[in-house]
Amino acid sequence: EDQVTQSPEALRLQEGESSSLNCSYTVSGLRGLFWYRQDPGKGPEFLFTLYSAGEEKEKERLKATLTKKESFLHITAPKPEDSATYLCAVQARNYGQNFVFGPGTRLSVLP
């Protein structure tokens, strides 16, 4: 059965303490994996798209990587403004052009 999971459910870091968020997927024919950031009560904000295993993308303190079964979002020296829920979404053959979202990881960065 196709599935998208994210771990941990919640993560609390001190400012400057680097860590990684995980998105695991079991889908048929991955077409793309997307990372979004969502602040409370707001719409998801696009971060990265990854299309094939081995691909990496970076933006400021964030780096996303992709393997055949999972993606990691690495956060280096996070700041309090990085606090948000991070969502991953997959587009797969069985879903056509549609996204299936994981449940998200709620990140809190304490000053």
Added chain:
Amino acid sequence: DSGVTQTPKHLITATGQRVTLRCSPRSGDLSVYWYQQSLDQGLQFLIQYYNGEERAKGNILERFSAQQFPDLHSELNLSSLELGDSALYFCASSSTGGRQETQYFGPGTRLLVL
């Protein structure tokens, strides 16, 4: 700012009522998607339109319907509302709705059914 607009921002109504949510996609985008986000369900895909035609359906209830107009804006109609329909409703748009396209999300409409 993603360029996707949604109105209204907030909506409070009673059970059994009907409401209409509106979405304007980014300039040039032909495809519109609707999602529902509740506390216990996460983001759930409802329906997709491309250039006025329905392209895909997800977990959309029969009480819900949508359409996309010639000017490409879209409306999501929710009827016979129940308490459980209280949620954030997001619209997203993409260029052609094709494979591997990024979807850009609007700010959402928060619906509260009392």
